[in-house]
């Protein structure tokens with residue numbers, strides 16, 4: 062069995078702790094890095110990507126019956142315009158193409174498989190949307206009971222797409238960060254395995270995003286990877302994937318990592334810019350990028366450590382730029398939710414400031430489909446014409 066290691070003080074653990082974090086320093090744990098991973102020479106369309114990368118998951122019993130065909134999402138090169146002169150290539154990793162239309166499915170699968178291996182019959186999560194739908198769907202697929210804790214004020218229209226999978230849904234009044242730790246503690250007492258945002262075995266699933274990008278670029282590591290960052294789980298998983306490729310001798314270097322946030326909720330950017338080692342909780346916040354609206358990210362400090370280790374950056378973007386880049390992506394044929402547009406908006410900001418090197422390859426992660434939050438459409442002007450059928454000929458001329 063692989064050990065868990067503290068991301069901050071390197072203390073080793075055989076099992077997940079009571080809090081799911083380090084007992085000494087309270088920072089998040091991660092599964093010890095794989096140093097002898099191999100990419101299988103198989104046909105991923107038939108066996109799925111988790112079997113292709115199975116040697117990076119020695120602790121999981123990869124049960125095909127639980128998979129919904131997660132991953133294998135498109136990497137699409139887009140033309141932005143301003144990058145041409147400098148030879149910069151921009152790519153969008155479209156995670157909205159997952160079974161429940163967000164990146165969460167990769168981590169839900171690994172978290173669920175770990176829960177099953179530990180003998181749990183019930184899983185749960187604390188979420189504002191994407192992760193709730195993902196956990197509910199995978200629990201339904203695996204025949205496990207899901208307990209989903211959502212914020213009391215969560216809109217009714219967001220409840221339906223979670224409830225359709227048949228989970229136990231509980232609206233909880235109170236502080237979201239407290240709910241995160243309470244769910245893990247109470248879950249352990251009640252035999253419910255909570256696969257929260259940065260749970261070690263959820264983070265593992267996001268390594269596959271890195272493996273896919275590497276393969277989709279023809280066995281190359283991109284120069285920059287920009288990740289919309291909330292709790293920090295996806296950021297950590299993608300970094301770990303590239304790290305394990307490097308440790309295993311499959312790649313020869315690491316990308317530079319950039320966390321993108323909305324200016325309206327930017328605790329990691331604030332800490333990065335002030336040179337602080339710790340993320341401070343924001344008391345006032347608000348952004349249209351709801352999916353990354355986390356005022357006190359549980360893996361925020363680890364994201365800061367990873368950014369600084371690799372010479373990376375944390376960048377925030379204005380509301381109008383989020384909407385603007387949602388529009389730009391739609392014009393490129395990709396409809397994303399507002400949070401997903403922050404990565405491209407950050408790329409644009411950095412290119413304009415001359416902070417992206419010439420002739421480099423930049424991968425922007427687009428975390429979820431725009432259909433998950435259609436309310437954002439009200440921020441766009443969508444012209445519609447109408448006419449009688451007799452007038453149509455004239456109109457189309």
Ligand SMILES: [Zn+2]
Nearest residue numbers: 067070083086
């Ligand atoms: Zn520690």
